[in-house]
Amino acid sequence: xxxxxxxxxxxxxxxEVLGVASASLFLIGDADxxxxxxxxxxxAESLIIGALVPFTPQG
Amino acid sequence: MFSRISRVKSFSSQTxxxxxxxxxxxxxxxxxxxxxxxxxxxxxxxWGNEADVLPYPIFYSPxxxxxxxxxxxxxxxxxxxxxxxxxxxxxGISASSVIAVGNIRHARMRSRVKHIRQLLDRQVDNxxxxxxxxxxxx
Numbered sequence: 001x002x003x004x005x006x007x008x009x010x011x012x013x014x015x016e017v018l019g020v021a022s023a024s025l026f027l028i029g030d031a032d033x034x035x036x037x038x039x040x041x042x043x044a045e046s047l048i049i050g051a052l053v054p055f056t057p058q059g
Numbered sequence: 060m061f062s063r064i065s066r067v068k069s070f071s072s073q074t075x076x077x078x079x080x081x082x083x084x085x086x087x088x089x090x091x092x093x094x095x096x097x098x099x100x101x102x103x104x105x106w107g108n109e110a111d112v113l114p115y116p117i118f119y120s121p122x123x124x125x126x127x128x129x130x131x132x133x134x135x136x137x138x139x140x141x142x143x144x145x146x147x148x149x150x151g152i153s154a155s156s157v158i159a160v161g162n163i164r165h166a167r168m169r170s171r172v173k174h175i176r177q178l179l180d181r182q183v184d185n186x187x188x189x190x191x192x193x194x195x196x197x
Contacts, residue, residue: 004134007136012143014148019153020151022153023156032163
C-alpha cells in the first residue's frame with residue numbers, strides 16, 4: 001500500500017487543557033508510530049461491603 | 060524528508076506529578092507506563108503495608124502491542140515547515156503522562172487502573188443516624 005500525505009499549514013490558537021493523566025500523551029509535533037493501551041476495572045465485586053480487611057497483608 | 064518544527068508561543072502548567080514528563084525537543088522513544096490502584100474507604104483506615112503485590116489480573120495480564128510491521132510505503136510532503144500553536148495551558152499532568160513538543164518516532168503508553176470501594180457493613184451500624192433501615196443496601 002502507498003500512503004502519500006501533503007501537509008499544508010497547521011496553525012492552532014490557544015490550547016486549554018484541564019488534565020492529562022493515566023499514561024496519556026499530549027503531542028505537538030509529528031510522530032512515526034503511537035501505540036496506546038488502557039484498561040480500567042471497577043467490577044461489581046469491587047464494591048466491598050463489610051468488615052474492612054487489608055489488601056494482601058504483608059508479614 | 061524535512062521534518063516539521065513545532066513552535067509554541069508559551070507553555071504553562073500548574074502541576075506535573077507522578078513520573079510525568081514535559082519533553083521539549085525531538086525524541087526517539089517514549090515508553091510510559093502507569094498502574095493505579097484506587098481504594099476508597101468509608102472508614103478512615105489505611106495499613107501502610109497494603110497492596111505491595113496486587114492480586115488482580117488487570118495488573119499482570121500482558122499488554123498486547125503488535126509489532127509495527129505493516130507493509131505501507133509512506134511519503135510526507137511538508138509545504139509549511141512549522142506546526143504552530145499559541146499559548147498552551149495544562150492545569151494537571153499526572154500518572155506517567157507525557158507532554159511532548161517536537162517530533163517523536165515511537166510512542167508507547169500503557170495505563171492500568173483498578174478502582175475499589177470499601178463500605179462499612181450497614182447492619183453493624185444499625186443504631187447510627189446515617190444508616191438505612193433494616194440493614195439493606197440501596
